Amino acid sequence: MPRSLTITLLGTGTSAGIPMIGCRCPVCTSHDPRDRRDRTAAMIELPDPEGHTRRILIDTAPELRQQMVRHDIDRIDGVIYTHNHADHVFGLDDLRRFNALQNQPIDLFAEPRVIEYLHHTFQYIFQPHKNINDSFIPSLITHPINPLAPLTLFGQDILPLRLLHGKLPVLGFRIANLAYCTDVSNIPPETWPHLQDLDLLILDGLRYKHHPTHLTIDQALTIIDQLQPRRAYLTHIAHDIKHAELDPKLPDNVALAYDGLALETDL
Ligand SMILES: [Zn+2]
Numbered sequence: 001m002p003r004s005l006t007i008t009l010l011g012t013g014t015s016a017g018i019p020m021i022g023c024r025c026p027v028c029t030s031h032d033p034r035d036r037r038d039r040t041a042a043m044i045e046l047p048d049p050e051g052h053t054r055r056i057l058i059d060t061a062p063e064l065r066q067q068m069v070r071h072d073i074d075r076i077d078g079v080i081y082t083h084n085h086a087d088h089v090f091g092l093d094d095l096r097r098f099n100a101l102q103n104q105p106i107d108l109f110a111e112p113r114v115i116e117y118l119h120h121t122f123q124y125i126f127q128p129h130k131n132i133n134d135s136f137i138p139s140l141i142t143h144p145i146n147p148l149a150p151l152t153l154f155g156q157d158i159l160p161l162r163l164l165h166g167k168l169p170v171l172g173f174r175i176a177n178l179a180y181c182t183d184v185s186n187i188p189p190e191t192w193p194h195l196q197d198l199d200l201l202i203l204d205g206l207r208y209k210h211h212p213t214h215l216t217i218d219q220a221l222t223i224i225d226q227l228q229p230r231r232a233y234l235t236h237i238a239h240d241i242k243h244a245e246l247d248p249k250l251p252d253n254v255a256l257a258y259d260g261l262a263l264e265t266d267l
Pocket residue numbers: 014015040085087088183236
């Protein structure tokens with residue numbers, strides 16, 4: 001049987017989430033479920049060498065708890081981080097529930113700079129001796145990763161890719177013929193060779209108007225046209241974009257992502 005990987009797009013919204021607090025625009029008040037967008041995160045499911053399904057999160061959005069409950073997830077085997085912006089890390093505390101279910105620590109993989117940020121921001125987790133009371137905190141082990149140095153998890157190579165998010169260097173990931181590239185405004189030359197021959201590309205596509213740290217829809221479509229993946233989905237979407245309006249106008253191999261969308265690709 002061919003082995004395959006599933007990526008579930010847990011959240012596909014920009015940093016404020018959609019609907020945005022207090023916004024009465026047509027997208028924030030839309031009844032189309034595809035216009036409701038959690039902060040951007042994803043979950044990879046793949047078989048380990050024994051054939052057991054392993055689950056790896058890409059980022060821990062603030063809605064992590066709701067996402068895990070919605071998808072009935074009772075086990076997480078690791079987390080890989082793109083970068084340390086609030087919309088990608090502030091669900092981290094919810095991982096403690098998996099510590100309780102699995103009775104073991106959870107491995108986190110991130111660039112050294114991101115690990116430093118996590119240790120500093122979540123001092124109660126990473127410097128527990130300073131906590132006044134003993135309390136139920138997550139048990140997490142951080143491991144550094146670097147661009148173009150493959151990380152092997154459960155027998156599967158995961159290649160971290162350098163992306164630029166404005167001036168901030170962040171990571172995308174390539175796993176087999178899938179690439180996940182959110183929070184990107186520019187793909188540096190060293191990364192392009194690693195985005196060839198893709199079955200599935202998940203790419204930042206924030207809005208129509210220029211933005212200093214994200215790709216516009218047009219910029220994303222230009223990159224997709226150059227890379228020619230078999231399928232591409234746009235994510236990290238702002239409230240400027242109504243799913244039902246834009247999605248039908250996109251090229252045949254491109255679609256707007258939406259929360260809960262699960263996509264499969266061969267390993
Ligand atoms: Zn973001």
